[in-house]
Amino acid sequence: MATRTERHETVSTVFGATLTRRQFVRGGGALLVCLGGLNRLGPVGSMLGSTVEAAAGDSNSLNPGLASSWFEIHADNTILMRTGKVDFGQTTAHTAYRQIVAEELRVSYESITSVVMGDTDRTPDGGFSAGFLEYGGQNLRKAAAYTYQALLDLAAATLGVEKSALTVQNGIVSGGGKRASYGDLVKNQQLKLTIPVSGELTNMFGLTVTGDPPLRPTKEYTVIGKSFPNAVTPSKVSAKEVWVTDVRLPGMLHGRVVHPKTLGSTLVSVGTLNKTRFPNAQVIVKGNLVGVVSPSEWEAVGAAQQMAADTKWTDWKGLPGHEKLYTWLREQADWKTTPPSKSDKSRGDVKPALASASKTLTASYEVPFMKHAPIGPTIAVGDARADGIVYVHTHNQNPQALRGQLAMMLGTSVDNVVIRIYAGPGHYGRSNGGNAGAEDEAVLLSKSVGKPVRVQWSRADDLQWSTQSPPGVADISVGWDANGTITAYQADHYMPAMQDDRLVGALIAGLPTQPAPAPNVEGPIGSTINGVSDPWIYERVPNVAETGFGTFQLGQQASPLAVGLRDHSMRTPGQLQQNFPRELAMSEAAARAGFDAIEFRLKQTDDARLIGVLEAVREASGWQTRVSPSPKASATGTASVSGQGVSAMLRSGTYWACVCQVSVVPSTGKITVDKYTIAVDPGIVVNPLQLKRTIEGGALMGLSHALYEEMAFDESGVISRDWRSYPILTMADVPEVKVVILSHPEVGAYGGGSEAANALAISAVAAAFFDATGKIARRLPLKPSHVQGILKA
Amino acid sequence: MAGVAFVVNGTRREVQASGDTPLLYVLRNDLELSGPQFGCGLSQCGACSVLVDGKEARACVLPVNRVAGKDVTTLEGLPGLWAKQRGGPADGESSLHPVQQAWIDEQVPQCGFCQNGMMIKAAELLADTPSPSIAQIKQAFMAGPSPHLCRCGSYSAIVEAVQRASTIMARRK
Ligand code: FES
Ligand code: FES
Numbered sequence: 001m002a003t004r005t006e007r008h009e010t011v012s013t014v015f016g017a018t019l020t021r022r023q024f025v026r027g028g029g030a031l032l033v034c035l036g037g038l039n040r041l042g043p044v045g046s047m048l049g050s051t052v053e054a055a056a057g058d059s060n061s062l063n064p065g066l067a068s069s070w071f072e073i074h075a076d077n078t079i080l081m082r083t084g085k086v087d088f089g090q091t092t093a094h095t096a097y098r099q100i101v102a103e104e105l106r107v108s109y110e111s112i113t114s115v116v117m118g119d120t121d122r123t124p125d126g127g128f129s130a131g132f133l134e135y136g137g138q139n140l141r142k143a144a145a146y147t148y149q150a151l152l153d154l155a156a157a158t159l160g161v162e163k164s165a166l167t168v169q170n171g172i173v174s175g176g177g178k179r180a181s182y183g184d185l186v187k188n189q190q191l192k193l194t195i196p197v198s199g200e201l202t203n204m205f206g207l208t209v210t211g212d213p214p215l216r217p218t219k220e221y222t223v224i225g226k227s228f229p230n231a232v233t234p235s236k237v238s239a240k241e242v243w244v245t246d247v248r249l250p251g252m253l254h255g256r257v258v259h260p261k262t263l264g265s266t267l268v269s270v271g272t273l274n275k276t277r278f279p280n281a282q283v284i285v286k287g288n289l290v291g292v293v294s295p296s297e298w299e300a301v302g303a304a305q306q307m308a309a310d311t312k313w314t315d316w317k318g319l320p321g322h323e324k325l326y327t328w329l330r331e332q333a334d335w336k337t338t339p340p341s342k343s344d345k346s347r348g349d350v351k352p353a354l355a356s357a358s359k360t361l362t363a364s365y366e367v368p369f370m371k372h373a374p375i376g377p378t379i380a381v382g383d384a385r386a387d388g389i390v391y392v393h394t395h396n397q398n399p400q401a402l403r404g405q406l407a408m409m410l411g412t413s414v415d416n417v418v419i420r421i422y423a424g425p426g427h428y429g430r431s432n433g434g435n436a437g438a439e440d441e442a443v444l445l446s447k448s449v450g451k452p453v454r455v456q457w458s459r460a461d462d463l464q465w466s467t468q469s470p471p472g473v474a475d476i477s478v479g480w481d482a483n484g485t486i487t488a489y490q491a492d493h494y495m496p497a498m499q500d501d502r503l504v505g506a507l508i509a510g511l512p513t514q515p516a517p518a519p520n521v522e523g524p525i526g527s528t529i530n531g532v533s534d535p536w537i538y539e540r541v542p543n544v545a546e547t548g549f550g551t552f553q554l555g556q557q558a559s560p561l562a563v564g565l566r567d568h569s570m571r572t573p574g575q576l577q578q579n580f581p582r583e584l585a586m587s588e589a590a591a592r593a594g595f596d597a598i599e600f601r602l603k604q605t606d607d608a609r610l611i612g613v614l615e616a617v618r619e620a621s622g623w624q625t626r627v628s629p630s631p632k633a634s635a636t637g638t639a640s641v642s643g644q645g646v647s648a649m650l651r652s653g654t655y656w657a658c659v660c661q662v663s664v665v666p667s668t669g670k671i672t673v674d675k676y677t678i679a680v681d682p683g684i685v686v687n688p689l690q691l692k693r694t695i696e697g698g699a700l701m702g703l704s705h706a707l708y709e710e711m712a713f714d715e716s717g718v719i720s721r722d723w724r725s726y727p728i729l730t731m732a733d734v735p736e737v738k739v740v741i742l743s744h745p746e747v748g749a750y751g752g753g754s755e756a757a758n759a760l761a762i763s764a765v766a767a768a769f770f771d772a773t774g775k776i777a778r779r780l781p782l783k784p785s786h787v788q789g790i791l792k793a
Numbered sequence: 794m795a796g797v798a799f800v801v802n803g804t805r806r807e808v809q810a811s812g813d814t815p816l817l818y819v820l821r822n823d824l825e826l827s828g829p830q831f832g833c834g835l836s837q838c839g840a841c842s843v844l845v846d847g848k849e850a851r852a853c854v855l856p857v858n859r860v861a862g863k864d865v866t867t868l869e870g871l872p873g874l875w876a877k878q879r880g881g882p883a884d885g886e887s888s889l890h891p892v893q894q895a896w897i898d899e900q901v902p903q904c905g906f907c908q909n910g911m912m913i914k915a916a917e918l919l920a921d922t923p924s925p926s927i928a929q930i931k932q933a934f935m936a937g938p939s940p941h942l943c944r945c946g947s948y949s950a951i952v953e954a955v956q957r958a959s960t961i962m963a964r965r966k
Contacts, residue, residue, distance in 0.1 A: 089905060089945055090903065091900075229897070229900055230902075233897050233901075234897055236905040236908065237868075237889075237901075237902065237908060237912065238889060238893055239827050239828040239867070239869045243827060243830070243906075245827070245830060246821075246827045296822075297818050297822055298810075298813075298815070298818050375838060375840060375906050375942060375943065375944040375945075376830055376840060376906045377831070423905070424904070425904050425906035425907075426903060426906070426944060456831065458834060459832075459833040689900060690900070693900055693901075694903070696946065696947075696949050697903045697945045697946035697947055699946065700946030700947075700948055701945070704946070722833060722835055722837055723833060723838055723939070723942060724837065728944060729948075730934075730935060730948075731934040731941065731948050732935050734948040734952070
């Protein structure tokens with residue numbers, strides 16, 4: 001069993017070149033000749049940003065201004081690339097990123113032989129692992145484009161041929177009858193290429209490569225657009241991957257945390273550990289944080305259970321409970337303190353336009369709290385060493401931000417914190433701000449005992465003490481004229497703060513964290529401000545007013561622990577809460593206006609890409625063009641009735657439309673999705689196969705949201721504690737899934753693919769339920785107990 | 794603490810552990826096997842699945858003393874199990890069980906954390922039912938202590954991969 005330990009590095013200078021020999025855990029060592037820098041690149045070198053100097057001083061950071069921090073081009077023509085992004089299963093870092101870099105460098109996909117991902121001392125850029133192609137992909141694309149130019153300059157000098165006369169294919173530069181491989185060019189060279197970056201390494205967004213190096217024209221692409229398999233799949237299916245669950249350090253103890261009784265409870269008295277039953281266990285108390293450690297995992301589990309039973313806490317009731325959630329949001333929540341935000345598509349004068357419309361629809365929509373619910377609970381190995389350096393081995397979407405948060409908690413410099421990243425269960429956004437839950441607790445326990453401690457949460461901990469996707473309430477009004485042309489659209493979206501990145505262990509222990517979401521917290525997402533995240537796509541509508549209203553997280557201010565219901569962005573964050581109401585309202589309005597739901601949408605836009613996905617999904621799904629509800633619709637009886645629903649979205653530069661065809665048994669309220677068809681236009685398609693699989697996964701997660709998911713909570717805390725009380729989609733619910741990918745390279749950009757599909761499913765299923773039954777369900781999830789009342793009404 | 798002896802992936806192993814220790818902890822911590830994962834510890838997801846005498850079992854709730862003397866196969870042991878099933882050690886085509894090969898061919902995993910149990914279940918199904926229908930495949934993943942859960946939504950890929958594995962098995966038999 002491979003235990004991932006420190007990798008040794010020796011640096012020596014041979015013939016003026018810096019040679020780095022590294023020993024990796026698996027496989028033999030490698031002798032690397034790095035592309036270190038190219039002094040003669042004046043214009044590029046002089047663009048060095050000031051933050052780079054600061055980062056360069058960090059003892060545990062790479063210098064993001066150096067090309068060698070992003071790529072190593074070896075004499076044998078293999079290339080290593082590094083990214084601060086962490087792949088969570090959508091394979092982007094392992095496939096799409098490789099393809100992007102290979103394309104800009106003009107090398108084959110196969111020549112990029114290794115990808116270093118996430119480790120804070122081995123990757124340059126930081127930032128969250130989301131919007132992979134929009135953000136992280138651009139960094140690599142530009143860094144590679146700079147490097148390509150540097151290599152051309154080097155080749156021109158080495159070969160004595162004008163740069164403009166050189167061409168490159170598969171890493172071989174040729175021109176003037178001469179040729180050299182990249183490996184030849186970097187061999188025995190001391191090269192220094194400095195690339196410009198801006199930003200702050202350990203904040204949410206990390207560093208951005210700036211400037212405008214010439215990018216490869218998309219029509220010359222040879223690697224992008226091909227379906228390369230994911231390079232890590234073989235190790236995952238053959239049990240050779242080193243998962244985060246496999247990290248075992250010498251002397252490591254197993255830790256468990258006994259979380260407080262409620263989301264606002266403080267300690268009254270710590271129980272006494274039964275030393276007869278748990279002779280090797282040890283209790284650690286820090287503020288209100290109670291932990292146990294033991295060399296045996298099973299003993300740690302047992303000791304934690306005994307301590308949980310014997311430890312006394314104060315009571316706390318500060319939450320409305322899920323049954324009163326929407327009333328509470330409407331009547332009690334403070335929507336005044338946080339300034340509202342208007343969408344940039346808001347225009348015209350909605351009020352008079354609604355008043356003079358030939359018909360209108362006014363309705364309210366409700367989205368519950370949902371859990372990210374990774375299939376494995378959060379886990380981390382903390383290793384607080386005697387020399388003051390803290391290592392954390394974990395699985396996290398924003399390791400550099402975690403590094404900053406841990407440094408703040410410990411009152412130390414970020415130089416003293418190193419995060420190492422391993423494969424683990426998908427987080428769907430929960431850790432994109434730096435933490436999933438166990439990381440800080442592992443560090444605190446390790447610091448107390450002076451040994452590495454592995455903390456793994458229980459299933460209940462992971463549902464009850466993690467962050468969740470916030471609920472949303474929306475009031476929508478749509479008005480249209482006699483021809484079914486929308487003249488006015490108004491949306492008021494209400495949602496509590498969505499990005500609480502405070503470390504929960506630090507909060508419980510009473511240690512420093514970043515501020516809780518509040519109106520005055522700086523930055524685009526750490527405040528209580530609710531931005532409009534669902535871009536308006538029906539461009540022909542003259543009067544649009546979209547407003548987002550934000551508020552504090554439920555119970556967080558009142559909780560003596562300052563915990564309460566902490567929220568966090570989840571796959572298609574904020575947009576899910578806003579797209580469901582908009583798209584269901586569009587389908588309802590179509591029906592009232594007497595139009596087919598796809599026809600109605602097409603009438604409101606001239607956008608060729610939106611029209612493209614709507615027409616594609618209409619054709620691929622076998623859509624029946626007609627007005628809803630279906631002529632056979634019924635809200636009663638035991639016979640199954642069928643319906644169809646459509647939805648559309650623009651997200652991260654990608655256009656989406658989906659159709660769901662469902663069957664409903666009115667007497668039971670049971671909805672079965674028979675077919676899910678989705679059309680996607682991301683502009684440039686980087687990897688069709690991986691895109692398809694990612695979309696299928698998102699689509700099924702969306703059906704799970706639509707049919708099952710609602711976090712249950714009472715006045716004291718979350719009561720969803722396992723897969724029975726937080727059910728998700730199962731194999732029995734899986735419909736036929738059809739993915740249509742539309743490639744539009746002329747767009748010139750690669751839009752995202754791993755979000756949107758989940759959010760789109762929801763309104764399409766709700767519209768299909770309406771088509772099948774003639775009844776409208778505007779509150780999620782569409783589970784039998786919810787929709788039965790609607791069917792009887 | 795007593796010694797518990799059982800066969801793991803074809804080799805007899807003896808571990809020192811209290812008899813109530815869940816098999817999962819013994820496999821992961823004592824025997825350093827990394828296939829089975831901790832997902833829920835409640836027999837509700839299937840991430841920890843192994844085969845005990847050829848039948849899928851949830852290692853997270855199975856006390857180790859209950860497997861004394863039995864034959865346990867983990868994800869690591871699937872290639873060996875396949876070799877045994879086809880009656881000879883050598884399978885020139887691949888060192889993987891056809892299920893594992895199909896999982897690669899179909900690019901099934903998203904995060905992959907649930908896939909241990911999915912592959913174990915698929916191997917169990919195909920050993921009994923070499924050419925399952927889609928309905929039988931879905932039924933298999935719903936049967937047992939709980940449905941096998943995948944939060945990443947790889948279910949359609951799983952169905953396609955089981956069908957492919959069935960084809961590979963027929964070819965390589
Ligand atoms: S971990 Fe064993 S069934 Fe979930
Ligand atoms: S692949 Fe991620 S949970 Fe199944």
